[in-house]
Amino acid sequence: MTKxxxxxxxxxxxxxxxxxxxxxxxxxxxEVHGFLGPNGAGKSTTIRVLLGLLRADSGGARVxxxxxWTDAVEVHRRIxxxxxxxxxxxxxxxxxxxxxxxxxxxxxxxxxRAELIERFELDPTKKGRTYSKGNRQKVALVAAFASxxxxxxxxxxxxxxxxxxxxxxxxxxxxERDRGxxxxxxxxxxxxxxxxxxxxxxxxxxxxxxxxxxxxLRHLTRTSVTAELAGPPNGLSHLPGVHDLAVQSVERGQGxxxxxxxxxxxLDAVLRSLSESGVRSLTSTPPTLEELFLRHYQAxxxxxxxxxxx
Amino acid sequence: xxxxxxxxxxxxxxxxxxxxxLLRFALRRDRVMIPVWVAVNALMILSMPxxxxxxxxxxxxxxxLVQDTAANASFRALIGPVFDDxxxxxxxxxxxxYAGAVAAVLSMLLVVRHTRDEEESGRQELVASGMxxxxxxxxxxxxxxxxxxxxxxxxxxxxLTAHGAPGALALGLGLAxxxxxxxxxxxxxxxxxxxxxLARGLTAGLVGAAFVLRAAGDSASDDGSSALTWVSPxxxxxxxxxxxxxxxxxxxxxxxxxxxxxxxxxELAGRRDVGMSFLPARPGPALGRxxxxxxxxxxxxxxxxxxxxxxxxxxGVVYGGLTDGVADLVGDNxxxxxxxxxxxxxxxxxxxxxxxxxxxLGLIAALYVVxxxxxxxxxxxxxxxxxxxxxxxxxxxWAAGHLVIAFAGSALIMLLAGLGFAVGYGKEVxxxxxxxxxxxxxxxxxGGLAVLLYGVLPRAAMGAWGVAGAVLLIGWVGPALDxxxxxxxxxxFGHLPKLxxxxxxxxxxxxxxGLAVLLVAGGLVGLRRRDVTT
Numbered sequence: 001m002t003k004x005x006x007x008x009x010x011x012x013x014x015x016x017x018x019x020x021x022x023x024x025x026x027x028x029x030x031e032v033h034g035f036l037g038p039n040g041a042g043k044s045t046t047i048r049v050l051l052g053l054l055r056a057d058s059g060g061a062r063v064x065x066x067x068x069w070t071d072a073v074e075v076h077r078r079i080x081x082x083x084x085x086x087x088x089x090x091x092x093x094x095x096x097x098x099x100x101x102x103x104x105x106x107x108x109x110x111x112x113r114a115e116l117i118e119r120f121e122l123d124p125t126k127k128g129r130t131y132s133k134g135n136r137q138k139v140a141l142v143a144a145f146a147s148x149x150x151x152x153x154x155x156x157x158x159x160x161x162x163x164x165x166x167x168x169x170x171x172x173x174x175x176e177r178d179r180g181x182x183x184x185x186x187x188x189x190x191x192x193x194x195x196x197x198x199x200x201x202x203x204x205x206x207x208x209x210x211x212x213x214x215x216x217l218r219h220l221t222r223t224s225v226t227a228e229l230a231g232p233p234n235g236l237s238h239l240p241g242v243h244d245l246a247v248q249s250v251e252r253g254q255g256x257x258x259x260x261x262x263x264x265x266x267l268d269a270v271l272r273s274l275s276e277s278g279v280r281s282l283t284s285t286p287p288t289l290e291e292l293f294l295r296h297y298q299a300x301x302x303x304x305x306x307x308x309x310x
Numbered sequence: 311x312x313x314x315x316x317x318x319x320x321x322x323x324x325x326x327x328x329x330x331x332l333l334r335f336a337l338r339r340d341r342v343m344i345p346v347w348v349a350v351n352a353l354m355i356l357s358m359p360x361x362x363x364x365x366x367x368x369x370x371x372x373x374x375l376v377q378d379t380a381a382n383a384s385f386r387a388l389i390g391p392v393f394d395d396x397x398x399x400x401x402x403x404x405x406x407x408y409a410g411a412v413a414a415v416l417s418m419l420l421v422v423r424h425t426r427d428e429e430e431s432g433r434q435e436l437v438a439s440g441m442x443x444x445x446x447x448x449x450x451x452x453x454x455x456x457x458x459x460x461x462x463x464x465x466x467x468x469x470l471t472a473h474g475a476p477g478a479l480a481l482g483l484g485l486a487x488x489x490x491x492x493x494x495x496x497x498x499x500x501x502x503x504x505x506x507x508l509a510r511g512l513t514a515g516l517v518g519a520a521f522v523l524r525a526a527g528d529s530a531s532d533d534g535s536s537a538l539t540w541v542s543p544x545x546x547x548x549x550x551x552x553x554x555x556x557x558x559x560x561x562x563x564x565x566x567x568x569x570x571x572x573x574x575x576x577e578l579a580g581r582r583d584v585g586m587s588f589l590p591a592r593p594g595p596a597l598g599r600x601x602x603x604x605x606x607x608x609x610x611x612x613x614x615x616x617x618x619x620x621x622x623x624x625x626g627v628v629y630g631g632l633t634d635g636v637a638d639l640v641g642d643n644x645x646x647x648x649x650x651x652x653x654x655x656x657x658x659x660x661x662x663x664x665x666x667x668x669x670x671l672g673l674i675a676a677l678y679v680v681x682x683x684x685x686x687x688x689x690x691x692x693x694x695x696x697x698x699x700x701x702x703x704x705x706x707x708w709a710a711g712h713l714v715i716a717f718a719g720s721a722l723i724m725l726l727a728g729l730g731f732a733v734g735y736g737k738e739v740x741x742x743x744x745x746x747x748x749x750x751x752x753x754x755x756x757g758g759l760a761v762l763l764y765g766v767l768p769r770a771a772m773g774a775w776g777v778a779g780a781v782l783l784i785g786w787v788g789p790a791l792d793x794x795x796x797x798x799x800x801x802x803f804g805h806l807p808k809l810x811x812x813x814x815x816x817x818x819x820x821x822x823x824g825l826a827v828l829l830v831a832g833g834l835v836g837l838r839r840r841d842v843t844t
Binding site: 051053106 | 430504505507592593594595596597598599600601602603605606609610692693694696697698699700701702703704705839840841842
């Protein structure tokens, strides 16, 4: 597969702030790619570089095979962008803005436009200043989904949408993928990412810390295991990848109850060890996406704390 | 303030909770705006005695001026009637109405800024969710305007005391009174519109109407006694007769008007929802016709272009209509004649007057071009440019849409001013049109500087207003103060041929135009290479 977006070793500073510090990102054509990271990690800065609005200090970025800085107009003809905070002109109606954006891109599918306005329950005759936050987002979303483009860049596009509209949004993204379009989705809504994304990249402090399919990433985190055993556990604490082991005697010391966390790729050895002691019951909880992200996000927070402490 | 007392009676002090905090906050936000406006206004007034003493240095000169003004309806319309020949009275006459208009505009801007602007932006919601009474915001806005007007009154009263303490106090209080009448008027208008821009436009129109009513009244009578003059708060300011047997009771008109309007504004504000207005926005079309960045720029700027076009045409008509009368008047005074000739050239007082008026419009057109160019900056900093530029629109094409309106628009308004002169004066149509158009290279140099600042140093883009202000100051005050040539040469307008009357100098016109082109090109190169503000 060809790459819709390739970014390697991207650096960007604003004065003393290093917003991007060697960021890498690969988005395959036709996939929905989740772009995750805590606030201030550099997601929006990356997207603005991809849109040719910011010029990278160093590193390479290609969007649809072109340089987004020098070939901005050609690249933009095939892109639709939805910012996280849509601002509209106070005296233009939503419908006018949708049509303007469509014409400024590759064109607008009028049938799709009408259908999307209906599905998103948007009143296109209202003026910019009278829309609520969610409705301003809908204006930009309708314009993006109705545009005839190859790549959608969505920067926290559903902020302010209600759960019903969130559902409509997810269906729209799936339809776009089925048409072969590529989507870069920056989001904090993990259920949305889990539902939609083929692959994700997690960034922190301007660097990519994880990238791959969700299944791949799950391997990088821990599974919780609770088991009731016929006898005492046997050598569990010496196994690699076992954390937070808690053993409790039951039935006057005959059996035991074990709780532990294990790195998912070491799960097999743990299960062998448990079955040697005779498993009476077993619950194993796979890592949730939340845990996956919290691990990275919290690492970020604790590092920040230690920096403050210094 | 009784309006405040009224609000208290209706809702108890809870309605005003947080007013002191909001007032401190407003004064903190306006810590540059208020001092600059008040200082410029005060300087304009306090420098006038000196100018007048230079111009009309003998009592006979001054008596002559008073006599001529009383007899000349067009001059009375422009400035107002004069009541005495003392320096104080002449100062109040020469600048009173204009300083009053400046105080009115500042008061209006302050009130709209702290009421409707806050509601429209949604910031008011957050403020109102705190321990803030329902009427605290409006009260704080009016008090902010009151502070600005009180400072102006103090400066004027103190600064002119040497020419007569009662007169100085009367003029200061009168100016503050005009300010507060328009502050409370703006508070009413702000209840009716959802957009702050519209509220400002409507109130500015009311200031203009007050000026026109007074002008019409004063052209009809030479002692300010016309009913039309008495309808206008700016007319009250004249009729206060500072330095000419003050009529203190006129001050009660300001107090009464401000109180009545204040009560109306409070009543209206208490009857509506935060963020809503009595004139709700009408729905727009469901389908749009806008199809390019240029069309969008025109849609955003067309209202402003229309307003400036009408204003410049009317200004041309009015100044054209005054031309013959003013030439008669100034013809008698050698000093005034000399100033007009310094501003407008040396070939007959009529041509000199025309040239100086056309030059003044050229200076004002520089404000238009700066405002229009800086729409780019406004679009960018409000984050509306970002999604447009994320489409298949190059930065240069996006900028070009606004710049065409800025530069061609300045040509349009100068052309319309020339047509206005043709209607109002009816003679020398060709030369006057030429004189209007010959201002353009200098206007464009100022516009080019704005483009350069915006493109290369976007953080300093607002400095373009400073450039326009400096050019305006040099052009207006420079000749009257007999400023050295080095200073006059700083302004591009100083290098223009003095038309009509003077000889055409193609050299400087070509050089200025070339300079403007270079400045714009430099700005565009900068814009192409820099980051979009995020």
